[in-house]
Amino acid sequence: MTEHQNVDPSEIAKFESIAQRWWDLDGEFKPLHEINPLRLDFINNKCNGIFDKKILDVGCGGGILSESMAKLGAQVTGLDMGAEPLNVAKLHSLESGIKLDYIQSTAEEFALQNSHTFDVVTCMEMLEHVPDPASVICAVSKLVKPGGKVFFSTLNKTLKSYLFAIVAAEKLLKLVPNGTHDHKKFIKPSVLISWAEQNGLKVKSSAGLTYNPISGQYSLNQDVSVNYILYFEKI
Numbered sequence: 475m476t477e478h479q480n481v482d483p484s485e486i487a488k489f490e491s492i493a494q495r496w497w498d499l500d501g502e503f504k505p506l507h508e509i510n511p512l513r514l515d516f517i518n519n520k521c522n523g524i525f526d527k528k529i530l531d532v533g534c535g536g537g538i539l540s541e542s543m544a545k546l547g548a549q550v551t552g553l554d555m556g557a558e559p560l561n562v563a564k565l566h567s568l569e570s571g572i573k574l575d576y577i578q579s580t581a582e583e584f585a586l587q588n589s590h591t592f593d594v595v596t597c598m599e600m601l602e603h604v605p606d607p608a609s610v611i612c613a614v615s616k617l618v619k620p621g622g623k624v625f626f627s628t629l630n631k632t633l634k635s636y637l638f639a640i641v642a643a644e645k646l647l648k649l650v651p652n653g654t655h656d657h658k659k660f661i662k663p664s665v666l667i668s669w670a671e672q673n674g675l676k677v678k679s680s681a682g683l684t685y686n687p688i689s690g691q692y693s694l695n696q697d698v699s700v701n702y703i704l705y706f707e708k709i
C-alpha cells in the first residue's frame with residue numbers, strides 16, 4: 475500500500491479480522507444481510523431492472539450486495555482493499571455458483587484504467603471508512619458511463635445517528651462490534667450531494683434505512699437521519 479492512497483490501514487485491518495464471519499447471518503454483518511434486500515430492491519427499481527447491466531460495487535467487502543446483484547443477472551465487479559473479505563467473497567460465489575469478478579483495488583486506482591465503463595456503480599457503507607470520501611466520489615464519477623447510475627449509502631452526521639449507530643448499535647444492542655464507526659466520519663446528505671454535483675453527478679432521489687429496535691426490523695422510508703441511500707445520474 476503506497477502512502478498517497480486513500481486508504482486507512484486500520485479500517486482495512488478491522489474488516490480483515492472478522493471477514494471469516496461475513497456470511498454468518500447472526501454475526502457482525504447481520505445488519506448488512508438484513509438491509510440487503512431493501513437496498514437491492516431500491517437499486518433494481520431505479521435501474522428498471524439490472525439484468526445484463528455492467529455494475530461496479532466499490533468497497534464490496536465479502537460480497538453481500540455484489541452477489542445479490544449478480545444473482546439478478548447483472549455483470550458485477552466487486553472492488554475492495556481488504557484481501558480477506560475478497561477471499562471470502564470469491565469462495566462464497568464459488569459455493570453459490572454465481573459468476574462475478576472480485577478485484578483488490580481502490581476506486582481511484584481502478585478509475586485510471588476503466589473510465590466510463592460501468593452502467594451502474596454502487597458504493598455502500600464504505601465512504602465512512604476512508605480518509606477522503608470526496609476522492610472516492612470523484613473516482614466513481616469517472617468510472618460510470620455518461621447517463622449511468624450511481625448509488626451511495628452511508629451514515630448521516632446527526633445526534634440521532636450518534637445515538638442509534640454508535641450508542642445503541644455498538645454499545646447497548648451490540649448489533650455491530652464496538653469501534654465499527656466513528657461519528658466524525660459520518661456525512662450529511664447535503665455534503666455528499668455537493669461533492670457529487672461538483673463531479674458531474676446529478677441527485678435523483680434519496681431513501682432512509684431505519685431500524686426499529688422493538689420489531690428488530692429494517693425498513694426503507696424517507697427518514698434519512700441515520701442511514702441513507704442517495705441515487706445519482708452521471709450528466
Ligand SMILES: C[S@@+](CC[C@H](N)C(=O)[O-])C[C@H]1O[C@@H](n2cnc3c(N)ncnc32)[C@H](O)[C@@H]1O
Binds near residue numbers: 553554604
Ligand atoms: C462496512 S463494509 C461494507 C461492505 C459492502 N459495501 C456492504 O455494504 O455490504 C466496508 C468495506 O469497505 C472496504 N474499504 C475500506 N476502505 C476502502 C478503500 N479505500 N478502498 C476499497 N475498499 C475499502 C473495507 O475493506 C470493507 O470491506
